[in-house]
Amino acid sequence: MKRKPFLKQFRFIFPIGLAILLISSPTSAQNIYSVDVVTPNYIEANTILSAIKGDDHYETINLPFTFTFFKQDYNSAWVSTNGFLSFTRGSLASSNTSLPTPDLPNGAIYAFWDDLNVDAPTASVRTETLGTEPNKQFVIEWRNVKFFGDPPSTTRRIDFEIVLHQNGVILLQYRNIDTNDGREMGNSATVGVENEKGDSAVQATLASFKDGQLALRFAQGPRSVPVDIKPRHCPNRLNVDSDGVLHVAILGTSDLDVTTIDPKTVTMGGVAVLSKQKDPWTTKKKTKIVASKLCHQGWIHEDVGTPYEPFDGKTDPHQCNNKGPDGHLDMVLKFDTQAIADSLGDVEDEEAITLQLRGQLLDGTEIAGEDVVIVKKEKHHGGHHKGHDKDRDHGHDKDKKDH
Numbered sequence: 001m002k003r004k005p006f007l008k009q010f011r012f013i014f015p016i017g018l019a020i021l022l023i024s025s026p027t028s029a030q031n032i033y034s035v036d037v038v039t040p041n042y043i044e045a046n047t048i049l050s051a052i053k054g055d056d057h058y059e060t061i062n063l064p065f066t067f068t069f070f071k072q073d074y075n076s077a078w079v080s081t082n083g084f085l086s087f088t089r090g091s092l093a094s095s096n097t098s099l100p101t102p103d104l105p106n107g108a109i110y111a112f113w114d115d116l117n118v119d120a121p122t123a124s125v126r127t128e129t130l131g132t133e134p135n136k137q138f139v140i141e142w143r144n145v146k147f148f149g150d151p152p153s154t155t156r157r158i159d160f161e162i163v164l165h166q167n168g169v170i171l172l173q174y175r176n177i178d179t180n181d182g183r184e185m186g187n188s189a190t191v192g193v194e195n196e197k198g199d200s201a202v203q204a205t206l207a208s209f210k211d212g213q214l215a216l217r218f219a220q221g222p223r224s225v226p227v228d229i230k231p232r233h234c235p236n237r238l239n240v241d242s243d244g245v246l247h248v249a250i251l252g253t254s255d256l257d258v259t260t261i262d263p264k265t266v267t268m269g270g271v272a273v274l275s276k277q278k279d280p281w282t283t284k285k286k287t288k289i290v291a292s293k294l295c296h297q298g299w300i301h302e303d304v305g306t307p308y309e310p311f312d313g314k315t316d317p318h319q320c321n322n323k324g325p326d327g328h329l330d331m332v333l334k335f336d337t338q339a340i341a342d343s344l345g346d347v348e349d350e351e352a353i354t355l356q357l358r359g360q361l362l363d364g365t366e367i368a369g370e371d372v373v374i375v376k377k378e379k380h381h382g383g384h385h386k387g388h389d390k391d392r393d394h395g396h397d398k399d400k401k402d403h
C-alpha cells in the first residue's frame, strides 16, 4: 500500500477532497495524453467474465475493435482483478507503484490499481460493447469489488470501469465511492496510463467525487486551459494601433497548477511571449518602445482572475467575466500588442476574433486555450505613431497593471 504525496501548496487554496491533482511523468518522453474531469455517465456492463475472479488473477480478452494506445495498435488485452488493463501482457502485480516504471505492468490503463479481490459472485468483472463503427465503445467494469484483506461480509466495495472509445479516448468512471473512506477514494491506489516501455505515463489522483461518482477523460491532444485576455475586463477590447503590452492570463484551477507551465513555449495567435531584449540599445529606432518594454518580464505568477466555463468554444466577446482573484494562482503573460495585431491580418473595427493560445507544461504536455477580443481601431490616427496616447480608450493593453 502506498500513499500519494499531496502537494503542499494546494492545502492553502482549497479543501482536501475537492481537487484532482494530475501528476505527470518526470521523464523526457513526451506525454501524449491530457486528462480532464468530466461529468460521470456510468455504464453498467452486462457480460460477466466468469474466469476473472479471486485475489490476484488475470485473463486475456479480445477487443471488439483495434484500440490505439500510446500510438500502438492493439486487438487484445489482459484484464487483472487488481483494477488494471494491460495491452502488452498479463501481470499478477498486486502491490501498486507510482508511474512510470519499467516494472510490470506496462502498456496499461490503471483504473484503480490496488490489491483488490473479485470475490465472485458478490463481485464481478464485466464487459459491454456499445455503439457502431467507427464510434464503438468497449467497457471493462469491475463491479462491487472489495479490497484484499477485508472480510467477505464487508460493505466496503467499489464500482469502477474503463471505457475504451474507438477514437482512442479513454474514460475512467467510478461509482458507489464512500467519500468518508480514503481507501475507496483511491488514497492507496494508482490511477493513470503508462506506455509499453514503462518510461512515459500520466498519473492522476482521485479526489473530486460528486455523489460518490467521478469520471476522468484521457485523450490525445492538447489539454484545455482557461485563458483570460485582459484579466478583470470583459469584453476584451484590443487596440490594434497600440504599441503597448497585452496581458493574457492562463488561469489556475483545482487541477491546473500554473507553475507547471513552461512560459517560454506559450504563444498567442502564433506570437511568442514578450522577452527581455538582451541589447536594446542597438535597436536605435525603437529605443523608446524597447525601453518601455524592458520593465516587463515576459510573465509573472499572480492570482488575477476566475475561469469562464467552458474554456473552449468561445466565439462571442461576452463569453468571459471580469471577476478578480479566486484563490488559484494564475500565470500572467505579456505580449507585444502590435505583434498580436499583426497576426490578425485584415480586421474591421468592432470585429470579434477568437485568439488561440498554445504551449506546453514543463513535462511536455501540450496545452491549448482561447479567448475572444473585440478589435478597436483608432481611425483618426494615420501612419506610425509613438507615445502614450494610443490606449486611452481602455488603457489596459498599455504598460500598466490590470487593475
Ligand SMILES: [Ca+2]
Residues within 6 Å of the ligand: 054, 055, 056, 081, 082, 094, 114, 115, 116, 117, 148
Ligand atoms: Ca488482489
Ligand SMILES: [Ca+2]
Residues within 6 Å of the ligand: 100, 101, 102, 103, 104, 105, 106, 194, 198
Ligand atoms: Ca510499469
Ligand SMILES: [Ca+2]
Residues within 6 Å of the ligand: 228, 229, 230, 231, 232, 233, 234, 235, 236, 320, 321
Ligand atoms: Ca478578460
Ligand SMILES: [Ca+2]
Residues within 6 Å of the ligand: 251, 252, 303, 304, 305, 306, 307, 324, 325, 326, 327, 328, 329, 330
Ligand atoms: Ca485565479
